[in-house]
Amino acid sequence: MLKIITNELIKILALDDDDENKDKIINDLLKNGRQSLINYQKDIKPKIYREQMNGNDNELMTLLKKYFEQKWEVEYGSSNAWFIAYLKQCKNNDNVTYENVLTRTAEYGNKYMKNCPILSIILQILLKDIDNKCLQEKNLFDDLWLTITNDGLKSIIEYSKYIASEIINELINEKQSILFQALREYYRQELFRLFQQNNIADKENLCD
Known part of the structure; x- marks a missing residue:
């Protein structure tokens, strides 16, 4: 998959084989999204740059969205099947929201992924109803992230302005709500990192 995506990106951007920044441009795109191209404007033909940076209905954004969608499937399809099932449900039942999150990821890459993409995507x-401008100007997502990871599931109530009350009630009261599962994955990863930093073997599978 990666090789095919890479070759298509090279073709879309008309990058030369002898371009010393070619690999760097591709790697940056796959990590930090379309916005990373701003750093390489001089390496891309002006007409192509304008076309691929203008709006979301172009080859570059279509390909980046495809890449990130497939990346989620590959990375989490086995280990967190519930997450992929939820994404498919959103894609089918709330396609506008799903497309907004996928487009944001194609645009900014890992900017909003923090250290747990599963939790980040669920929160987004x-x-x-939160757009990119609001996320950037008000640091809303950073505040939400700190609140939910420090204070736990019920702290989502503090963001009732942005989430319907019936959804908040479901998130808090359902035993295996989607937010509960996402937070569990976040804390599992944090615990695993803590064990690694202190050279502690997880003999009892506490991180599972």
């Missing part, structure tokens, strides 16, 4: 879907 839940805050469906």
Whole structure:
């Protein structure tokens, strides 16, 4: 998959084989999204740059969205099947929200992924009415992230302005709500990192 995506990106951007920044441009795109191209404007033909940076209905954004969607499927399809099932449900039942989150990821890459993409994506879907401008100017997502990871599931109530009350009630009261599962994955990863930093073997599978 990666090789095919890479070759298509090279073709779309008309990058030369002898361009010393070619690999760097591709790697940056796959990590930090379309916005990373701003750093390589001089390496891309002006007409192509304008076309691929203008709006979301172009080859570059279509390909980046395809890449990130497939990346989620590959990375989490086995280990977190519930997450992929939820994404497919959103894609089918709330396609506008799903497309907004996918487009944001194609645009900014890992900018909003923090250290747990699963939790980040779930939160972005839940805050469906928050646009990119609001996220950037008000640091809303950073505040939400700190609140939910420090204070736990019920702290989502503090963001009732952005999430319907019936959804908040479901998130808090359902035993295996989507937010509960996402937070569990976040804390599992944090615990695993803590064990690694202190050279502690997880003999009892506490991180599972």
